[in-house]
Amino acid sequence: MTKKDEEKVNRTISSLKDHGFEAIYVKNKDKARAEILKHIPPTAKVGIGGSATIREIGIIPRLKEQGNVIYDHWNEELSPEQVLETRKAQMTSDVFLSSTNALTESGELVSREGIGNRTNSMCFGPGKVIIAAGTNKIVPDVHAALKRIKEVAAPLRNKSLNTANPCVETGVCQDCNLPTRICRITLIMERKPVLTDILVIVIGENLGY
Ligand code: SF4
Helix, strand or coil: CCHHHHHHHHHHHHHHHHCCCEEEEECCHHHHHHHHHHCCCCCCEEEECCCHHHHHHCHHHHHHHHCCEEEECCCCCCCHHHHHHHHHHHCCCCEEEECCCEEECCCCEEEEECCCHHHHHHHCCCCEEEEEEEHHHEECCHHHHHHHHHHHHHHHHHHHHCCCCHHHHHCCCCCCCCCCCCCCEEEEECCCCCCCEEEEEEECCCCCC
16 A cells, blocks of 8 residues: 555544544455454344445355344345345344445545435444445545545446446436436435444455445
């Protein structure tokens, strides 16, 4: 990591702490996985948000080995009814794991989605929330975070879902109004929510969208 990047990470962690979040830096996803596991006893029911980062960390197989009950709506074996129940169960899990679309050097977390189970669970309900994000998601402030979502995160997520939304073609948000639009709810966490403990793990790799 360059000196400049190190300063950026330090600024982000310090601002997040000022805003009431727990925040740490780890070098890579192996260390992130080990850190997450420290907070999850085998008896914990674990909600998994719609997050590529969490899957890239490889935590889900480890939780299965531990015997945790896992609420993962990306599990392709689930029926539509089970997917809905799983999304709801995430909101009262013991530990909820997710990423965010952008982390700001000024200490905010910015996330956008279409359904709301992830943004709801990040704010209130689970006993603890752990948010893991690669350094590729660090931006200076909320304005830059919203720009990142429009120019990077949402178009890439659309591509991964193979939607017919225009950003798949153009690579940049076109503020569509289609029924398939995935950008419907934006959560800006300016401070730690009053009743929710949040640990932010900043990982020194490019992960997720
Ligand atoms: S609003 Fe529409 S065009 Fe913009 S990123 Fe979301 S899905 Fe794509």
